[in-house]
Amino acid sequence: MRPVLLIDFGSTFTKVTAVDLDEEVLLGHASAFTTVDHDIGDGLALAIKQLEQKTGALSYEYRLACSSAAGGLRMMVSGLVPELTAEAGRLAALGAGAKITRIFTHRLGRRDLALIEANPPDILLLTGGTDGGNRAVITDNASALARLSVRFPVIIAGNRDASDDCEDLLRDFEVTVCPNVMPRFNKLNVEPVQRAIRSLFLTHIIRARGMTKATSLLSGILMPTPSAVLSAVKLLATGTEREAGIGELFAVDVGGATTDVYSIAEGHPTDVSVVLKGLEEPYAKRTVEGDIGMRYSASGINDVVGTENLAAKAGVSEDDVRHYLANIADDKAYVPTADDPNSVLLDLALASSAVDIATTRHAGTLEEAYTTSGIVYVQTGKDLRAIRHILLTGGSVIHASDPKSIAEHALYSEESPLSLRPLEAEIWLDENYILAAMGVLAERESDIALRLMKRELKSLGMSAARMSALKA
Amino acid sequence: MQESNRKKLVIGVIGADVHAVGIRILDYAFTDAGFDVTNLGVMVSQEEYIGAAIETNADAIVVSSLYGHGELDCRGLRDKCDEAGLEGILLYVGGNIVVGKQEFSDVEKRFHAMGFNRVFPPGTPPETTIYWLKKDLGVEEGASRTTD
Numbered sequence: 001m002r003p004v005l006l007i008d009f010g011s012t013f014t015k016v017t018a019v020d021l022d023e024e025v026l027l028g029h030a031s032a033f034t035t036v037d038h039d040i041g042d043g044l045a046l047a048i049k050q051l052e053q054k055t056g057a058l059s060y061e062y063r064l065a066c067s068s069a070a071g072g073l074r075m076m077v078s079g080l081v082p083e084l085t086a087e088a089g090r091l092a093a094l095g096a097g098a099k100i101t102r103i104f105t106h107r108l109g110r111r112d113l114a115l116i117e118a119n120p121p122d123i124l125l126l127t128g129g130t131d132g133g134n135r136a137v138i139t140d141n142a143s144a145l146a147r148l149s150v151r152f153p154v155i156i157a158g159n160r161d162a163s164d165d166c167e168d169l170l171r172d173f174e175v176t177v178c179p180n181v182m183p184r185f186n187k188l189n190v191e192p193v194q195r196a197i198r199s200l201f202l203t204h205i206i207r208a209r210g211m212t213k214a215t216s217l218l219s220g221i222l223m224p225t226p227s228a229v230l231s232a233v234k235l236l237a238t239g240t241e242r243e244a245g246i247g248e249l250f251a252v253d254v255g256g257a258t259t260d261v262y263s264i265a266e267g268h269p270t271d272v273s274v275v276l277k278g279l280e281e282p283y284a285k286r287t288v289e290g291d292i293g294m295r296y297s298a299s300g301i302n303d304v305v306g307t308e309n310l311a312a313k314a315g316v317s318e319d320d321v322r323h324y325l326a327n328i329a330d331d332k333a334y335v336p337t338a339d340d341p342n343s344v345l346l347d348l349a350l351a352s353s354a355v356d357i358a359t360t361r362h363a364g365t366l367e368e369a370y371t372t373s374g375i376v377y378v379q380t381g382k383d384l385r386a387i388r389h390i391l392l393t394g395g396s397v398i399h400a401s402d403p404k405s406i407a408e409h410a411l412y413s414e415e416s417p418l419s420l421r422p423l424e425a426e427i428w429l430d431e432n433y434i435l436a437a438m439g440v441l442a443e444r445e446s447d448i449a450l451r452l453m454k455r456e457l458k459s460l461g462m463s464a465a466r467m468s469a470l471k472a
Numbered sequence: 473m474q475e476s477n478r479k480k481l482v483i484g485v486i487g488a489d490v491h492a493v494g495i496r497i498l499d500y501a502f503t504d505a506g507f508d509v510t511n512l513g514v515m516v517s518q519e520e521y522i523g524a525a526i527e528t529n530a531d532a533i534v535v536s537s538l539y540g541h542g543e544l545d546c547r548g549l550r551d552k553c554d555e556a557g558l559e560g561i562l563l564y565v566g567g568n569i570v571v572g573k574q575e576f577s578d579v580e581k582r583f584h585a586m587g588f589n590r591v592f593p594p595g596t597p598p599e600t601t602i603y604w605l606k607k608d609l610g611v612e613e614g615a616s617r618t619t620d
């Protein structure tokens with residue numbers, strides 16, 4: 001037996017998963033409350049103890065971890081035009097597993113600087129201008145940052161003509177200079193920035209978070225948890241040289257505070273007559289909805305859907321909805337039980353709405369433009385209609401009463417006909433919550449991680465978008 | 473650096489116009505004449521021209537319109553440029569910018585009033601546009617490459 005331990009330091013729970021590399025099996029998993037206030041190692045020790053109560057004592061060949069504890073990897077992005085370099089920077093940071101606390105566009109003003117000063121990020125991504133394009137704004141922003149009294153790592157990834165000047169201005173910051181995130185108009189180049197984020201996370205962020213005590217036990221905290229999940233779903237979709245993946249994939253992670261959506265797909269227009277507009281999007285794309293979640297952000301779902309609709313969806317009264325939202329606001333760790341049937345129904349309605357809203361925001365859109373020669377279609381973002389796999393994960397939904405019906409809300413819907421979501425798909429459930437662990441394991445053993453996912457993720461069967469008869 | 477000395481153009485077909493061929497020819501011709509061209513393709517909104525011009529630090533925006541609705545589509549572009557900090561950026565328009573056979577001097581007057589620096593009649597060859605671009609942007613002949 002060659003056991004290894006995979007750890008996910010979450011904001012609430014520290015989750016551990018043991019895998020035997022020889023037999024390629026999951027030995028077990030367990031979780032305990034994250035103890036970030038004193039020593040994060042306490043919660044870890046407790047989780048391991050619980051794990052080994054089930055598996056017996058294990059001696060691990062190595063221990064690898066990912067982390068979203070202590071607020072995750074908090075990043076700010078400073079770009080020029082909102083839809084262009086600022087958006088390119090946002091996509092790059094999200095894909096690296098960051099939590100974006102603020103996006104600035106154009107010149108940093110006094111108020112922006114005060115915000116940064118009051119709540120400095122773990123990393124700031126400074127961009128703006130295509131290569132050879134605008135250099136005044138990014139340079140001004142670098143000198144504005146230089147006047148701050150706080151220091152933090154800065155990644156410079158804007159107009160290459162301005163990089164040297166920015167680097168000089170920011171010489172007493174920890175600076176990494178990368179190729180431009182948007183070297184040409186609407187062209188993305190996110191990988192170099194993502195590698196830089198990853199390396200700063202390893203060298204700086206972990207240390208600053210007082211997580212080193214626990215990490216002395218570990219072979220390393222390799223990456224932020226969302227980045228581990230992204231790497232797992234990418235592996236599952238595309239496979240390795242030796243082992244085939246399952247194909248293009250749409251994944252939704254419904255959490256208490258946020259809902260994350262991942263698409264591993266090209267998303268190019270399927271019809272030559274469609275005009276593609278806007279910034280090109282990454283093949284492995286992650287988005288985060290900060291206002292959509294099952295506990296902290298349940299009120300955000302209510303804001304979008306409306307109390308009346310939530311009540312109708314759950315088959316309860318509007319008062320029941322208000323009452324429930326107030327309850328879970330006080331008790332974030334609340335788990336619905338069978339003796340409170342309303343809570344089960346409401347959680348189902350909340351989860352379905354979360355999936356619906358977050359996937360609609362993630363997917364590209366197709367707009368009809370009426371021209372003198374008839375209708376022309378304009379696509380923005382990725383066309384995900386041809387994706388044939390949907391994967392549902394997230395602590396608050398994997399134990400839900402009807403996960404398949406929750407996941408079906410990621411399908412194309414006639415209620416939002418212009419949103420390009422999958423038309424039909426096999427639904428998968430991350431029943432044992434292994435995605436982050438597999439993303440971490442994939443760093444060393446991608447074939448085994450892939451085979452484990454293919455075996456352990458549970459298929460709930462095919463589902464197709466409900467379509468009424470085609471309109472004439 | 474030579475790259476940075478090239479004058480930068482943002483070009484595209486405005487509005488809901490899908491005529492895709494002409495703009496490709498202009499892209500090719502302008503690039504060949506030594507300009508750094510950002511081609512936005514067809515169905516370009518005013519906001520797209522402006523966003524691209526800001527990021528690329530463009531010297532001119534060349535608007536093409538072929539389907540006859542140019543006048544409507546172009547309205548307000550100059551004001552939006554001013555608003556976005558692109559004061560004084562060179563604005564050209566050409567193609568078949570209005571419907572049917574109208575007196576071109578009238579059309580030109582209306583587009584001048586909208587803030588376009590130069591307005592070109594149907595059938596203007598790329599060479600003419602290149603001549604004016606070089607003149608307006610102060611590009612010296614010989615400093616840039618031309619093909620014969």
Ligand code: B12
Pocket residue numbers: 371372373376488489490491492493494495497498534535536537538539540541564565566567568569570571572592594595596597598601
């Ligand atoms: C092919 C074509 C189409 C195709 C386009 C296919 C495609 N995706 O490209 C389709 C069938 C889709 C089409 C549709 C329409 N078309 Co059409 N189309 C043409 C046609 C036959 C050729 C266009 C072309 O490619 N020319 C070749 C290129 C190289 O030339 P160009 O586009 O004119 O561009 C050159 C110059 O104009 C100039 N130029 C262009 N922009 C600029 C800008 C500046 C600043 C300068 C200086 C110069 C400049 O330089 C370019 C390169 O040399 C023309 C007629 C014609 N012979 O021009 C009609 C024509 C342009 N279409 C016309 C019309 C009315 C339409 C429709 C509205 C209705 C219809 N009858 O179908 C729709 C509009 C659709 C839409 N939403 O845009 C009219 C426009 C009339 C007007 N403005 O008064 C034309 C002139 C036909 C006509 N005589 O009635 N069309």
